[in-house]
Amino acid sequence: MTNGARILIIDDEPQIRKLLKVTLQAHSFEIHEAATGEDGVYQASIVHPDLIVLDLGLPSMSGMDVLTRVREWSQIPIIVLTAKDREEDKIAALDGGADDYVTKPFGMGELVARIRVALRHVAKTVDEPILRFDHLVIDLAQRLVELDGNRVKLTPTEYDLLKVLASNAGKVVTQRQLLQQVWGGHHHESDSHYLRIYIGHLRKKLEEDPTRPKFIETEPGIGYRFLLQP
Known part of the structure; x- marks a missing residue:
């Protein structure tokens, strides 16, 4: 391509x-x-x-x-x-x-x-049900996440947030876009603190060192970018 x-x-x-x-x-x-x-x-x-x-x-x-x-x-x-x-x-x-x-x-x-x-x-095929990023696998059909072959237990909100970011791998997703896609229409721009909390949860579950993330990068003041490529 x-x-x-x-x-x-x-x-x-x-x-x-x-x-x-x-x-x-x-x-x-x-x-x-x-x-x-x-x-x-x-x-x-x-x-x-x-x-x-x-x-x-x-x-x-x-x-x-x-x-x-x-x-x-x-x-x-x-x-x-x-x-x-x-x-x-x-x-x-x-x-x-x-x-x-x-x-x-x-x-x-x-x-x-x-x-x-x-x-x-x-x-990428839009209907691809499995996203593979080296040792991270996201099964969209089963809503399952595996890291190094081990199941990662995520809450529904954590999963939805990871899905949006991973589906847009390499691209910046703004805070507003994440709030709309994960929380729906019932949100305000001031709710961005929810994002920081849930991103923090995801990093603790996925990153070896949450203070130096390899999966989810913060674009300060703008949003987040999923770093790995499928």
Whole structure:
């Protein structure tokens, strides 16, 4: 899926587009470009890319508007580039449907890794009932979790939280998204302390050293990321 995947770059800076094009072509990706949000939405509809790299700081039609427009008809993976390091901008992009974000200036190695994660994630069979991460196995059909061959006893809430994070392995899941998917509509943003408590419970049951987690990483002020890849 990753080799030869079509990537649409939507960025108004020619030097950024050139850097991305040269680097990503060297990784065997097929590259398409757009310099404006309007052209980006149009290209997305005719090129049918496998993934979009989207700059949030576009003139006229903003990156957030592009994200909203594309999400009206497609669930294609979108990685946003932002020069803004504000948590609110990252949260807004993720809640608006972005799959991941990279803050400018960024390392190309990091971006390529994020792209591969997003492409692997979308390539996985949706109906796959078992998620395997080395020595951690999550059986979605039986709601069972095993670590090193031993059953891990989780409460229903702990299991649902782990399921959401593991199903989005490699991606940032915001606090708001977790609250909605695990606790449903009956929650407030102020309930984020519940998340910290339950994440702490999961780490105690899964991690060798809960203070240095290898499974669930905290994205401060934003949410959490499940680190392992299936």
